[in-house]
Amino acid sequence: PFQMDFLYNREKLGKIGPFVFSGATDGNHGRAVAWMANRIGQHSKIFMPADTKDARVKNIEAEGAEVVLINGTYDDCVAEVSKRSAENGWIEVADTAYGNYIDIPTWVSAGYSTIFNEIKSELDKNPESTPDIVFLQAGVGAFAAAGAGFFNIHYRGKNIKLVCVEPLEAAGFLDSIQFGGGNAIQAKGRMETIMAGLNCGIPSTVAWPILKKYIDLFLAISDRYAEEAMRAYHQEGIISGESGASGLAGLLTLLNSDKLIGARQFFAISEKTQVLVINTEGDTDPDNYRRIIAEKPQP
DSSP: OOOHHHHHHHHHHHHOOOOOOEEESSSSHHHHHHHHHOOOOOOOEEEEEEOHHHHHHHHHHHHTTEEEESOOHHHHHHHHHHHHHHHHTTEOOOOOBBBBBBBBHHHHHHHHHHHHHEEEHTTOOOOHHHHHHHEEOOSSSSSHHHHHHHHHSTTTTTEEEEEEEEETTHHHHHHHHHSSSSSSSOOOOOOSSSSSGGGOOOOTHHHHHHHHHHOOOEEEOOOOOOOHHHHHHHHTTTOOOOOHHHHHHHHHHHHOGGHHHHHHHEEEEEETTTOOOOOOOOOOOOOHHHHHHHHOOOO
């Protein structure tokens, strides 16, 4: 992989000339790719579904990227980026692995371990705060796989239970567990959810074997619980977007759904259970955020 000192060395970069980073996104990953390209004086082309909220498009354009809107899903954007990058010599920076495209998605997932290292540094100050259950939201699975691998390595023997959370209509990992016969398959849902950052149908081939091995519960949640989680965060003074709140939404689903009585018994949840949820985004769609926060919870 590139070394950071190389990326920030304009003299070395000048010798290889201009290049283009490309990527597919529902909002967050593409913004990161555009930000990095902008920082090192290079160009980026970010492909997004045509129905993406304007605020998310503008956030990426503000980083200097050219946004290309595709009529289709995130997965259609991934396919188009792969095709055009090969045709034009762009450097594809994807967070999902497919076919022989493995290295960069592996590095992206490894990058998420920064978050978990920061969490560990806080947990180490008080060993009694080690969580009993960790909720990990998944789109293509890069973040969830980083978390699952991290807790298996650093907390082996602690009996920490791991929950993978996905939107009900874009639950590629849950559907793969139920219907894939050991293989990753396309999500069976309609790919319609307010959790845009998790609206991904095809699991990453790098993330799939890790999550299949280490996750204790695959959980699909409705948008209603995501909205409830956003309001709960707001009451605590925390701004959390639709995808960012999905970990907490998974907890709310587990605690309240009549269909998950068996899961609650499996986890032996009580008032003493310690739970870790991670907010992974702010209000990337400010208009929708304000609407949700202003609404009263549905019974």
